[in-house]
Amino acid sequence: KLQFLYFIDNMEEEKQTWVQMVEKLLERVEKVKAFDEKVNVDLELATCKELEETVERLQNVLKTRKENVNAEKVAKQLRHVESQLNLNDKIEVSVSHLETYKGFLGRTVPNTPETVALKEQLEEKVETLIANHPNKMEPRSGDREDTTHTGAVIYVPVKRRRETAVMFFLNFFTGPLLITFLLFMFGYFFPYVFFTLLALYYAYVYHHNKTRPMYGEGSGISQAYREHVIYKHFRDYFPLRVAKMDSATDYTKNSNLFCIHPHGVQCVSVFGFLTKYCGAGFLFPGIQITAQTLPMNFWAPVMREHCIAVGCGNASAKSIKKALTWCKGASTALVVGGAKEAIHAAPHTNKIALENRVGFVKMALATGASLVPVYSFGENSLYDNLAADRPQIVRWQRRLQRMLTFAPLFVAGRGIFSYSGGLIPHRRPVTAIVGNPIPVKKTENPTREQITEIHQKYISDLKELFELHRDIYDPKCQDMQVI
Numbered sequence: 001k002l003q004f005l006y007f008i009d010n011m012e013e014e015k016q017t018w019v020q021m022v023e024k025l026l027e028r029v030e031k032v033k034a035f036d037e038k039v040n041v042d043l044e045l046a047t048c049k050e051l052e053e054t055v056e057r058l059q060n061v062l063k064t065r066k067e068n069v070n071a072e073k074v075a076k077q078l079r080h081v082e083s084q085l086n087l088n089d090k091i092e093v094s095v096s097h098l099e100t101y102k103g104f105l106g107r108t109v110p111n112t113p114e115t116v117a118l119k120e121q122l123e124e125k126v127e128t129l130i131a132n133h134p135n136k137m138e139p140r141s142g143d144r145e146d147t148t149h150t151g152a153v154i155y156v157p158v159k160r161r162r163e164t165a166v167m168f169f170l171n172f173f174t175g176p177l178l179i180t181f182l183l184f185m186f187g188y189f190f191p192y193v194f195f196t197l198l199a200l201y202y203a204y205v206y207h208h209n210k211t212r213p214m215y216g217e218g219s220g221i222s223q224a225y226r227e228h229v230i231y232k233h234f235r236d237y238f239p240l241r242v243a244k245m246d247s248a249t250d251y252t253k254n255s256n257l258f259c260i261h262p263h264g265v266q267c268v269s270v271f272g273f274l275t276k277y278c279g280a281g282f283l284f285p286g287i288q289i290t291a292q293t294l295p296m297n298f299w300a301p302v303m304r305e306h307c308i309a310v311g312c313g314n315a316s317a318k319s320i321k322k323a324l325t326w327c328k329g330a331s332t333a334l335v336v337g338g339a340k341e342a343i344h345a346a347p348h349t350n351k352i353a354l355e356n357r358v359g360f361v362k363m364a365l366a367t368g369a370s371l372v373p374v375y376s377f378g379e380n381s382l383y384d385n386l387a388a389d390r391p392q393i394v395r396w397q398r399r400l401q402r403m404l405t406f407a408p409l410f411v412a413g414r415g416i417f418s419y420s421g422g423l424i425p426h427r428r429p430v431t432a433i434v435g436n437p438i439p440v441k442k443t444e445n446p447t448r449e450q451i452t453e454i455h456q457k458y459i460s461d462l463k464e465l466f467e468l469h470r471d472i473y474d475p476k477c478q479d480m481q482v483i
Contacts, residue, residue, distance in 0.1 A: 069111045077108070077472055078118050083247040085125050091279035094239040095135050096429045102126045104472045135159075163237040164416060166230045167424050171266075183301070201301065209298060212308075214319055215290060215326040220308040231275035234268075238378070238430045242272040242280060245435045245465055252286050255324045255369040256331040256437055259360055261352050261462065263341035264379035265411050266425065269432040273333045274310050283434070284331075290323045291333040294406060317363065324367040331369070336360050339401045340483075342409060343394060346385035350466070350480045354459055361440075361454050368442030371454070373435040373462040377473035382425035383411040431473045435465040 041054050081101050084093060093101075105123050110116045130136060138157055187194040213219045234240070260269060272278035273289045280289060292315035298304050313319035313332065323332035335341075337353035344351040364371050387393040387410040401407035415422030438458060443450065459482060466480050 065107070066109050069109055071111055071115070073468065074108060074110050075112070075115050075118075076468060077104070078110070078115055078122060080243075080245070080469070081105070081122055081472065082118065084243055085122065085129065087247075087279075088129060090282050091241075093129065094236070094241070094429070095130065095133050095138075096239055097241055097431070098126055098130050098133065100429060100431075100473060102130070104475075107471070107475065159236075163233045164424070166233040167237050168416060169230070170234065171424055202299075205299065205304065214313055214322050215288075215330070221290075221311045222309040225309040226274055226311065227276045231271065232277045234271060234275070235277045238268065238382075238425075238427060240268060240272050240278055240430045240432075242269070242278045242283060242432045242434065244283060245433055245468070249436050251284050251331075251370075251372070251437060252329060253370075254437070254439070255329070255367065256287065256372045257320075257324060257360060257364050257367075257369045258289070258331065258333040258372045258374050258434070259336045259458070260333055260374045260376060260432065261335075261337060261341070261354075262345060262350065262376065262380055263335045263337045263339075263353075264345045264376070265342060265383045265409060267335050267376075267379065268382065268425065269374070269376035269379055269430055270333055270335065271310075272432050274312075287329045287331050288327055289331050289333060292320060292323070292335075296406070317359075320363045321367055324363070324369045333374075334360055339406045340398070343397045343401065343407055344385075344388075344483070345380045345383065345409075345411075346388045347381040348474065348477045349380055349388075350478055351483050352462070352480060354462075354482050358451050358455050361451050361458065362446065364440040364454070365443045365446045365450070368440060370437035370439055371458055372437045373458060373465055374432055375435070375462065375466050375469070376430060376432040377469065377477070378428050378430040381428045381474075382430070383409075383413045386410040386412055429473075433465060433469050433473075435461055 039054055039058065041050065043051075046054075081104065084097075084101070087093075101122070105119055105126065108119060110119050138159065183194075183198075187198075215221070258273060260267065270291050273280050274291055290311045290313060293307055293312045295314040295316065297307050297312070298314055313323050315334070320332060320334065324330055336357055340353040341351065344353075361371070363369070387397065393410065397407040397409075411423075412420070413422050413425045414420060414427075416424065419426075438454070438461060440454060463480055470477055
């Protein structure tokens with residue numbers, strides 16, 4: 001890479017383009033290395049030399065795993081797993097998450113008597129919970145990442161069909177794609193009625209957006225909708241789970257600005273904070289949590305009503321300040337990376353848009369709210385990014401994002417009756433880990449040094465949160481990259 005950069009040093013006009021191409025090539029090399037780490041040997045056809053080389057590779061990997069043990073880190077990870085299993089009576093652990101914990105325990109090599117004993121206890125507890133789980137006999141979905149299915153089977157449990165139907169509803173009937181299509185069809189067949197109703201509707205929307213209280217009484221937030229059974233099916237579809245980094249942490253001392261990373265394509269982890277089925281009410285008692293989304297969503301029919309009912313604000317400075325101060329325990333969730341982060345979303349990648357984003361720090365300083373880092377493992381694995389290896393498309397997306405605040409994404413998920421080639425997210429476990437709050441003193445006119453200090457502290461805590469839990473929830477993920 002350095003030799004190539006030296007070669008093109010005098011090609012200023014094309015330098016940036018070539019640098020980006022080199023970066024993409026290096027990423028592909030890393031993918032090839034990751035693929036090479038898999039062992040696939042035909043025991044009947046492989047030669048003796050191939051078998052010997054495979055055994056040597058496995059022995060080297062096992063030796064490295066046993067030698068590179070961080071006792072303190074392993075102890076923290078085991079205690080985290082223990083805390084999640086102990087919460088099973090309050091917040092049921094899904095079979096997928098139990099298998100995740102089982103896999104982590106099988107990979108972990110503790111090196112102290114205490115951690116060895118704790119690991120054995122946890123392995124026994126996980127096996128018991130799996131054996132007694134109400135969904136243990138349910139056929140598993142072929143949409144999991146560790147399967148090779150390409151088409152849906154005929155006999156799919158009604159429960160999974162119901163979950164898929166909910167995802168279809170939330171993706172299309174509350175999304176801009178189908179709404180635009182339905183409006184176009186209605187306008188084509190009933191033009192006069194359509195334009196009359198549309199004019200009346202947007203007159204109401206304009207007035208309502210101007211006069212509606214953002215939060216509290218009269219805001220339109222519906223507790224019944226947030227507790228509706230569709231969000232139970234939504235949770236079980238992936239499944240989705242919200243977990244604390246430290247189960248003993250108290251979040252009720254102050255208002256909290258939950259900063260969620262990464263954005264992914266849809267940021268499904270936000271719903272874990274807004275609805276009751278992921279246990280947010282149990283994990284954060286006495287806290288009134290809302291969320292922030294793009295202002296354009298409050299002008300789209302159906303989507304607007306959905307955002308209001310579930311408890312979303314328009315992500316403006318006024319909305320965030322109000323969300324953090326409208327009542328005791330007022331807190332809000334903000335996806336800091338936004339559209340820039342969504343453009344780079346791809347399975348097992350972790351590009352976090354934080355380098356030049358300090359607005360959320362200013363909001364915390366203006367209100368005195370604590371900053372809470374949240375990392376959502378599995379969020380980027382719900383869709384395949386078709387433009388990830390095409391820098392020209394990414395540059396075009398970035399230009400549109402700067403102009404429109406959002407950009408079209410070229411992604412592929414799954415279909416309703418197939419496991420590939422659709423726009424519904426894949427069934428992959430998503431786990432939002434909530435870090436410890438960072439206290440922020442209320443400051444009316446903060447200096448640049450104060451903002452930078454808190455910003456760097458936040459990035460450091462987010463990286464610590466990521467590194468501590470990556471081995472549990474996404475061992476294949478790449479290192480975090482702040483962009």
